[in-house]
Amino acid sequence: MANGSLLTHLLRGEKYPAGGGCLCLAGDCPHCLATVDGIAYVRTCQTPYHEGVSVEPHPESGRLPPPVSLGDRAPVPARSIHCDVVVIGQGPAGRGAADEARDAGQHVVTLESRLGQDAIGIYPGPLVVARTNSGMWHLYPREGIVVATGASEIQPVVPGNDLRGLVTARAAAELTSTGIDLGRVIAVGTPPADVVATTVAGELVRFEPRSGDPRRVGAVVMRDAKGQEQRHECDTVSLGLGLTPRDALLRMARGTNIRGVGDVLLAPDLPPCPSTGVVCPCAGVTVDDLRSVHGRGFRELDLVKRATLAGTGPCQGAVCVPHIRSFLGAQGSDPPASFTARPVTRQLTLGEAAAGAHHAATPRTALDSQHRALGAQMERLGGWWRPWHYGDVDAEYTAVRNGASICDVSTLGKMQISGPDAVALLEHLYPVPIASLAPGRSRYVLLLDERGYVVDDGMVSRDSETRFTLTFTSGGARFAEAWVRDWAESLDCDVRIMNQTMSLGAINVTGPRARDLLALAGVDSPPAFLHHAVATVAGVSARIFRLSFTGEMSFELHHAADDSTDLWQRLLDLGAGLGVRPHGLEALMKLRLEMGHIIVGQDTDFDSTPRRLNHEWAVRLDKPSFVGRAAVVRTNKVSLDRQLCMLEAEGEAPAEGATIWAGDDYAGYVTSSGWSPALGRSVMLGWLRVQPGINAGSAGLPTMVTIDGRPAHRVTTRSFDPEGLRARA
Amino acid sequence: MRALERMLFTRVVATPAAIDRAVWPTGALVLRIAQDEVLAAGTVDLGAVPDQHAIVEPETAFCGAWVDHKSGIQFLEHACDWELPAERPAFAQGAVAGIPVKVWFEAERILFLVPVPFVIDFAERWS
Amino acid sequence: MNEFVERLVDLRWPDHVRPSYDVVIIGGGGHGLATAYYLATRHGITNVAVIEKGYIGSGNSGRNTTIIRANYGIPEAVRFYQHSLEMYGQLEQETGRDLMHATKGLLWIAHSEAGVRQERARAEINTAFGSRTEYVDVKTISEICPQLDMTGQGVWPIYGASYHPAGASARHDRVVWAYAEGAMRLGVHVHQRTTVTGFLRDGDRVTGVQTTAGPIGGGLVVSAVGGHVTTLASMVGLRLPIRTHQLQAFVTNRYAQAFGPIVASSGLGVYVSQTAKGEMLVGAEVDRAPAYAYDSGHSFLRSCAFRSIALLPFLRDLRVLRQWTGVCDMSTDYSPVMGFTGVPNLLVTTGWGTWGFKAIPAGGEQMAALIATGRTPPLIAPFALERFANDRTMADRGSAGTH
Numbered sequence A: 001m002a003n004g005s006l007l008t009h010l011l012r013g014e015k016y017p018a019g020g021g022c023l024c025l026a027g028d029c030p031h032c033l034a035t036v037d038g039i040a041y042v043r044t045c046q047t048p049y050h051e052g053v054s055v056e057p058h059p060e061s062g063r064l065p066p067p068v069s070l071g072d073r074a075p076v077p078a079r080s081i082h083c084d085v086v087v088i089g090q091g092p093a094g095r096g097a098a099d100e101a102r103d104a105g106q107h108v109v110t111l112e113s114r115l116g117q118d119a120i121g122i123y124p125g126p127l128v129v130a131r132t133n134s135g136m137w138h139l140y141p142r143e144g145i146v147v148a149t150g151a152s153e154i155q156p157v158v159p160g161n162d163l164r165g166l167v168t169a170r171a172a173a174e175l176t177s178t179g180i181d182l183g184r185v186i187a188v189g190t191p192p193a194d195v196v197a198t199t200v201a202g203e204l205v206r207f208e209p210r211s212g213d214p215r216r217v218g219a220v221v222m223r224d225a226k227g228q229e230q231r232h233e234c235d236t237v238s239l240g241l242g243l244t245p246r247d248a249l250l251r252m253a254r255g256t257n258i259r260g261v262g263d264v265l266l267a268p269d270l271p272p273c274p275s276t277g278v279v280c281p282c283a284g285v286t287v288d289d290l291r292s293v294h295g296r297g298f299r300e301l302d303l304v305k306r307a308t309l310a311g312t313g314p315c316q317g318a319v320c321v322p323h324i325r326s327f328l329g330a331q332g333s334d335p336p337a338s339f340t341a342r343p344v345t346r347q348l349t350l351g352e353a354a355a356g357a358h359h360a361a362t363p364r365t366a367l368d369s370q371h372r373a374l375g376a377q378m379e380r381l382g383g384w385w386r387p388w389h390y391g392d393v394d395a396e397y398t399a400v401r402n403g404a405s406i407c408d409v410s411t412l413g414k415m416q417i418s419g420p421d422a423v424a425l426l427e428h429l430y431p432v433p434i435a436s437l438a439p440g441r442s443r444y445v446l447l448l449d450e451r452g453y454v455v456d457d458g459m460v461s462r463d464s465e466t467r468f469t470l471t472f473t474s475g476g477a478r479f480a481e482a483w484v485r486d487w488a489e490s491l492d493c494d495v496r497i498m499n500q501t502m503s504l505g506a507i508n509v510t511g512p513r514a515r516d517l518l519a520l521a522g523v524d525s526p527p528a529f530l531h532h533a534v535a536t537v538a539g540v541s542a543r544i545f546r547l548s549f550t551g552e553m554s555f556e557l558h559h560a561a562d563d564s565t566d567l568w569q570r571l572l573d574l575g576a577g578l579g580v581r582p583h584g585l586e587a588l589m590k591l592r593l594e595m596g597h598i599i600v601g602q603d604t605d606f607d608s609t610p611r612r613l614n615h616e617w618a619v620r621l622d623k624p625s626f627v628g629r630a631a632v633v634r635t636n637k638v639s640l641d642r643q644l645c646m647l648e649a650e651g652e653a654p655a656e657g658a659t660i661w662a663g664d665d666y667a668g669y670v671t672s673s674g675w676s677p678a679l680g681r682s683v684m685l686g687w688l689r690v691q692p693g694i695n696a697g698s699a700g701l702p703t704m705v706t707i708d709g710r711p712a713h714r715v716t717t718r719s720f721d722p723e724g725l726r727a728r729a
Numbered sequence B: 001m002r003a004l005e006r007m008l009f010t011r012v013v014a015t016p017a018a019i020d021r022a023v024w025p026t027g028a029l030v031l032r033i034a035q036d037e038v039l040a041a042g043t044v045d046l047g048a049v050p051d052q053h054a055i056v057e058p059e060t061a062f063c064g065a066w067v068d069h070k071s072g073i074q075f076l077e078h079a080c081d082w083e084l085p086a087e088r089p090a091f092a093q094g095a096v097a098g099i100p101v102k103v104w105f106e107a108e109r110i111l112f113l114v115p116v117p118f119v120i121d122f123a124e125r126w127s
Numbered sequence C: 001m002n003e004f005v006e007r008l009v010d011l012r013w014p015d016h017v018r019p020s021y022d023v024v025i026i027g028g029g030g031h032g033l034a035t036a037y038y039l040a041t042r043h044g045i046t047n048v049a050v051i052e053k054g055y056i057g058s059g060n061s062g063r064n065t066t067i068i069r070a071n072y073g074i075p076e077a078v079r080f081y082q083h084s085l086e087m088y089g090q091l092e093q094e095t096g097r098d099l100m101h102a103t104k105g106l107l108w109i110a111h112s113e114a115g116v117r118q119e120r121a122r123a124e125i126n127t128a129f130g131s132r133t134e135y136v137d138v139k140t141i142s143e144i145c146p147q148l149d150m151t152g153q154g155v156w157p158i159y160g161a162s163y164h165p166a167g168a169s170a171r172h173d174r175v176v177w178a179y180a181e182g183a184m185r186l187g188v189h190v191h192q193r194t195t196v197t198g199f200l201r202d203g204d205r206v207t208g209v210q211t212t213a214g215p216i217g218g219g220l221v222v223s224a225v226g227g228h229v230t231t232l233a234s235m236v237g238l239r240l241p242i243r244t245h246q247l248q249a250f251v252t253n254r255y256a257q258a259f260g261p262i263v264a265s266s267g268l269g270v271y272v273s274q275t276a277k278g279e280m281l282v283g284a285e286v287d288r289a290p291a292y293a294y295d296s297g298h299s300f301l302r303s304c305a306f307r308s309i310a311l312l313p314f315l316r317d318l319r320v321l322r323q324w325t326g327v328c329d330m331s332t333d334y335s336p337v338m339g340f341t342g343v344p345n346l347l348v349t350t351g352w353g354t355w356g357f358k359a360i361p362a363g364g365e366q367m368a369a370l371i372a373t374g375r376t377p378p379l380i381a382p383f384a385l386e387r388f389a390n391d392r393t394m395a396d397r398g399s400a401g402t403h
């Protein structure tokens, strides 16, 4: 560190970041933590000094820094580096390993805490994540990882170990070399290199404060071989009490190509069993606490940790674990290994952890700016941005029921399948006959999983003997593609599959005058109900699918995505005389609800069988096999427990999610609800439980129910256009 | 980066063997986006792909932008987790700034191909 | 002095293993230990062993994010979890132990019209079945939790939320210990560092377990092994509708108390609370499709940190202390599985997935009642294993793979 560390800078000015305690200068202990430039829990010994830095000590013990942020800033940058070898630690052993790898021609990335580069964890991949002063590094080593993180020095656990003026032997050497005067130094244990110090022998008993400065050490008391206490006055105590390998990264990465070099491989020194004093400075745990919990059955390292919280603070057990091991060893149990090593081994802020992450981008159709220009309120629906309404839901609804309207349905999942096995694959996937579907025809389909649950719905259209177009719901398309490809692969089908969800736009032209609008667009004989055909619509090449979700005559125009804006605008222009206007999803929800059409996801649950959805008509059990058939056959043998039903009530629409009651019994809840202008009452879809006996119709489903304290009744056939004549018109 | 502009491709799905043997327009950019799938700049005849069940469709849902090599690499280093190809020319695809993008690397310049539904988000994340 | 040192619990471990017990419970997590506790305290059945391969609470019971709530999505679940929530409220008094139980209130945020529908439905069904939850608007939300970014970084604006005032938390380990202590005080044997490796059989019947400490006979054997249940069940040829998913969480350092409620967001897939110690605790939702599950470790930390900042910007400059993973026994309908298995003398309590900490008191109490009486109590009858064969699954969107 060019300017030296923040800690040495502070010590030069006789300032201590924290209360006291034995400083290690190596990033192991919690004694130099402070709030630096507004961020709490920063190790000042690992932070380079810079002009104007603000350092605030943490609040006195027992109080905690406030959880506050510096506010909005540019995100922390992240870099991915693919290399051959990552060497963590650049002490002598790490430098040697890095040189060796470089000499062998390998691309080596090194990390060194003192340069502000902290490895925070090794993850499967392997991936070494490092926090650096210039952002996060994500390192992907192809060959291996070398851990050369060395060893930390054992801290003293005796009374007075929270005083100032205590340093580890290495820290004493380093402070001296940076020109800091330590005064009279007493060395306990291994003496510091190149420091003038008086080495004292014996067993460490306690540190005593200096008269006049109760926070600073004035003397160290040792017990000699004869059991006599000896008091040594001093300004600084250097403590060379032994080493513990910093091997958390090594232990974390088991199973990857990783090796340790240097001190990280040392067997840990075991300090003498502590008899009194603070063991865990982070959590304020004393030897008495250890004794207390141990005496009450907390005998394992992990249980002691959990019962005292020793080792759960910012130093992650670096200070306390050697002493707890020693303590447990002295109670007769084997000194246990350390805790499980988990990331993060060095701390980072959430902002740093988040570096390189992005919000999931919500896709937009090619008509997105058209919707916004028309004043649409855009919503995330089915995983896309979609127009919820254009300001006047009633007018949008009316345009569909009485005239003609257009709707952007580009978000539908769209897929082409071609090949000799296309029929065989689709026969397997869908619960309705496919082979008998003539070219030019379309059919509504449910997708079932192996448990017989409905996971999506859509249309199958046959283009030729060997070629089909499939559609899926907007939200289900991603799943459906995986589903089709998985089955094609596992059945070893000779088919070609092209996902065109994003490639094609789709505009639905719907309403009693939809045909008139198409005529204005140059289509004189559009396909009949459940047929499809290729045509030029207002100069745009499109495939027209005749189906209906709104209940009105509808033509779905699939076209190349870059033609969407032209087609949309021309339809609006051509239809001006017909009063054509676009409708959003809110109107569509109401339109389909009048028809009793379900929306997979909103009206279905994740255990909805076709029977529960009242969609048995969409499953042909006379087909010998299809996905989910065995489950449907099996569950059909058991009585029905609940069913999605159509309901109607006078007055305004109850809230979606409202509970449904049959007398005093819970009967179910409403999944979709809306006021029907066509009927002059509210229509709903909702789950009803089969409750034999009470107020029950023939199927055991209640007929008269209460919703929001108002009467409502179940209907078995929809009231609006029950024969579906409008769609077929 | 320069504005992303609509690019016209032909998308072909066919057996891997047919794709190996297909005749692509000379000099055109031809990206093998899967074993059984190609994105080729310009138009491709059905007859050029020796698979009678091939699906050959115009593909208009990509926007592309060429950027100079250096700034492209600089962006990618911070925006994706995957390893950039070393050879040139090279094709790669994956999440870039969290968006599914196809990237064509030439010696001097790099082409980013972004699906139209994500163009606005991608442009925002690039800046 | 550290106020968090456990100063009361006294764990009296057995000094020998008996050749057989009336009831052998496999797994010393919350569910196994609570079952033993209620067998002893409520039914006088004390010739019971709990066999734990690690130390007690070393499974998910010591790794969870400790959220206690009853705002589930189906009446059967609301009733069950409400009962458990109420038992938690009494548990400190019953056991005489400080469980650091605190009622905090839980906000479940909606960021879309679909989210609003879901939270409204939650409020309806909860309140109807005795667990108050109300739908609240943005103004109330920012009063309850002023730290929320109501614009969701301009990307995930907040539309509304359901608010469940009874949402609570407790210290996970202390719950485990209170049950272990209470059970052992009445003579239950808890054997740590003992792994069940197989079953003793007499024909179809299970007659005990094979363990690393030798065979142990059992009149009844109860599996309460958390995420390891399918492996164990396969030893008797039992197939369960359980899949194992990883679930992860992380905590920050300790900060002064400043964040009252528990805040969850389905849109962002995260939930955040502040522990009694002052750590900010961040958890995530399990992805429904195993294929889309977070890969372990870094991508979880990165994306979860990112999403939680979008919800609560003050988290940005707090420092992450530790992350960890648990393996969860996810049932396919997101409801628990309790009771008989079809294998004579073998019972299970499983399917606790990502949500079973809150269920420990009621789960233990009801399993104990079932064992003592041989009959399934009505509160848990809907959660019997046979529901899968009988097409009586309990799909619960209010559970759906989160806390």
Ligand SMILES: Cc1cc2nc3c(=O)[nH]c(=O)nc-3n(C[C@H](O)[C@H](O)[C@H](O)COP(=O)(O)OP(=O)(O)OC[C@H]3O[C@@H](n4cnc5c(N)ncnc54)[C@H](O)[C@@H]3O)c2cc1C
Pocket (backbone or CB within 6 Å): C026, C027, C028, C029, C030, C031, C032, C051, C052, C053, C054, C055, C056, C057, C058, C059, C060, C061, C062, C063, C064, C065, C066, C067, C068, C194, C195, C196, C197, C224, C225, C226, C227, C228, C232, C247, C248, C249, C283, C324, C325, C326, C327, C328, C349, C350, C352, C353, C354, C355, C356, C357, C358, C359, C403
């Ligand atoms: C990250 C995370 C967050 C969570 N958050 C919440 C939350 O906020 N709220 C909530 O209610 N729930 C939460 N949960 C879920 C909750 O933790 C679990 O559902 C609950 O702890 C399950 O308890 P259990 O006793 O069934 O299982 P466990 O606690 O896992 O206990 C099973 C025990 O069985 C032992 N065992 C396994 N195999 C054997 C064998 N062969 N022999 C002997 N012993 C064996 C294990 O060692 C383990 O101790 C969360 C889970 C995770 C992982």
